[in-house]
Amino acid sequence: MKDIAGKVGVSTALVSYVLNGLEKEKRVSPAVVEKIRAAARELNYKPNQIARSLRSGSTNTLGLIVADIANPFFGQLARVIEDEASRFQYVVILGSSDEDCAKSASLIDTLLDRQVDGFILVPSEGCAEQVELLVSRNIPVVLTDRYLPGIPAHAVVLDNYGATREAVSHLVGNGYRRIALVAYASSLVHMQERIRGYCEAMDAAGMGANKLVETVSYDSAKADTEKLVAALVKEQKTEAVIFATNALTLFGLYAVKKHNFRVPEELAVIGFDGNEAFDFFTPPLTYLRQPVEAIGRESVRILLEQIRGELHQTVHLELKHQLVERGSSGKSPGVD
Amino acid sequence: MKDIAGKVGVSTALVSYVLNGLEKEKRVSPAVVEKIRAAARELNYKPNQIARSLRSGSTNTLGLIVADIANPFFGQLARVIEDEASRFQYVVILGSSDEDCAKSASLIDTLLDRQVDGFILVPSEGCAEQVELLVSRNIPVVLTDRYLPGIPAHAVVLDNYGATREAVSHLVGNGYRRIALVAYASSLVHMQERIRGYCEAMDAAGMGANKLVETVSYDSAKADTEKLVAALVKEQKTEAVIFATNALTLFGLYAVKKHNFRVPEELAVIGFDGNEAFDFFTPPLTYLRQPVEAIGRESVRILLEQIRGELHQTVHLELKHQLVERGSSGKSPGVD
DNA sequence: AAGAGACAGTTAATCGTTTAAGCATACATT
DNA sequence: AATGTATGCTTAAACGATTAACTGTCTCTT
DSSP, X not given: OHHHHHHHTSOHHHHHHHHTTOTTTTTOOHHHHHHHHHHHHHTTOOOOHHHHXXXXXXXXXXXXXXXXXXXXXXXXXXXXXXXXXXXXXXXXXXXXXXXXXXXXXXXXXXXXHXXXXXXXXXXXXXXXXXXXXXXXXXXXXXXXXXXXXXXXOEEEEEXXXXXXXXXXXXXXXXXXXXXXXXXXXXXXXXXXXXXXXXXXXXXXXXXXXXXXXXXXXXXXXXXXXXXXXXXXXXXXXXXXXEESSHHHHHHHHHHHHHHTOOTTTTOEEEEEEOOHHHHHSSSOOEEEEOXXXXXXHHHHHHHHHHHTTOOOSOOEEEEOOEEEOOGGXXXXXXXX | OHXXXXXXXXXXXXXXXXXXXXXXXXXXXXXXXXXXXXXHHHTTOOOOHHHHHHHHSOOOEEEEEEXXXXXXXXXXXXXXXXXXXXXXXXXXXXXXXXXXXXXXXXXXXXXXXXXXXXXXXXXXXXXXXXXXXXXXXXXXXXXXXXXXXXXXXXXXXXXXXXXXXXXXXXXXXXXXXXXXXXEESOOOHHHHHHXXXXXXXXXXXXXXXXXXXXXXXXXXXXXXXXXXXXXXXXXXXXXXXXXXXHHHHHHHHHHHHHHTOOTTXXXXXXXXXXXXXXXXXXXXXXXXXXXXXXXXXHHHHHHHHHHTTOOXXXXXXXXXOEEEOOXXXXXXXXXX
16 A cells, blocks of 8 residues: 555555545545556555454454364355355354364354454354353354354254154154154253154154153264164164264164164164265165255354344244155055 | 553563563563463453464465365365364465356455465366466465466375276276276366376276276266266266266266166276265275375475475475275176 | 673554544635 | 635554564673
């Protein structure tokens, strides 16, 4: 800017006005406007966003913290968020928390130091205070994929209760009675809601006695799920299983494959989220699809409204799942 | 900082010295050091990285531009890069180019405006000038996954030639003769190298006459690949096919599934990169695994060395693939 | 007693923008 | 002629850190 000002022979203030389109309000003479524009082009002027941010207090940067960007579900989500953010001249800084509170806290700190304008956060278990702190400091936040009850933060989540509920109904409709749910041992509401949907649907179908919710811990999920699935079939006489997340579904499928269980004759399976692997499993997997596009878009929209100060109540958006019916949950062999 | 200085009754200079660990060199009295530390803690002082960046000229931020973060290969890569960067207090701003030059250019511009310290770039076709411009402006760049011949930029890529070459050898060893390669119609070197590896291996095996390289365009890859695979089997009497990327492999598998071709009896298949779907395909897919971890780690290492000014030649790193042998490329039915 | 050197701090410029406030000059109005 | 106001531009502070250069005191040496 100094160079431009020097070249044209005016002050940097005028340059700033012109380059920001304020030439009308600030009554810059047309001749000077042209000279400044020309000089800017000639010198290939690029504004320094860092300086601008320091002055303006806003960085046009969003912090996105997911559990793991290598997980395709979060990859897709990140993509939608990136695209949507860029439509509004925002840029995304990325972080993976590994469902780990300490990591999540340090990511939040790092991004705060960098003055991000707001966060899209997939909160981990036990991180409620972190989020609460952000909210109480009036830092724009949208929780995505999960929310934290009792914490007045905007959230965009799946209709988790309805999703597992429909999965159960679907299985019951196809003649399955002994239906199990494999979930993470997590107090996070999205997981609890998936469990509740399962339980209430089982009760409603008069199969409360058959309820079986098995949980595995995040850190040993793969091995645990494998043992679990074998036990379900061999010991519990389970006829159908619903997996409560994308990763759990995959772990479960590895187990099914390893033990060569026939699907759906020996064990019907319903997965979560969606994954190309679901398509190539034999038979293709029935699953509960999340509206990733909408989740990402709405998250950005709400966050930006919040940043612009246009939002005055706490928004809680619950988006509908879609049951994709395929071979893995076909009619039970017990039924005609 | 002003608050701390005010509270302790010293200048901000001293506060800066102490908080940056320069109390020894700058000979700050122990008493004051303690007071400043205490005040900083009490006021919960967080340095403003934007201000620091403006002053120091470095943002501790890397720009990562991949083709599409929703693609699991790039998701994994991003994850490795994120982790590695954070070990050195760097943060990653993410962008997806969709293999589109214009998008890539605008991403680079945006990130330059934000003064990123360097780029990790998956270059798209025809973007050579963009990269050249960065290099000539002395902006640290590492090309990843692909490189641009003739452009003196550091690069970390797969041993593409060796990979397809081994795939062919493996198939030939198992008795296949009519082996095709499905690749993107792209002039990018990584693709050309994969093609070259295939061709030379075919020639070396005395099957030059059977060479068949089919290409599809990025934008219509899914539909094209589907038609292509059907034609290969039905018209070209192809016995085995190698797919040159992750996405192409998936598209190919959808076709194989749709037409119910038996693998490997009717068509042997070798995939690229790795994907959970490969595990659940029946039979599991033989594929050329990329060392994603190493690619990401080395890219960050080289970029940081460059940023620190420690790098004086152009580094071109070629990492070895690994052939994961499984059922989809088993012995040809024509052999014993 | 004078000079050197260590010690402990302050001042003010700087990074690249933005923007409120001020300053001339010209012209129109009474 | 005095006043008002529109026009066109400049000045300088501010954002929050970093850091070179400087200013005082003491203490020690010769």
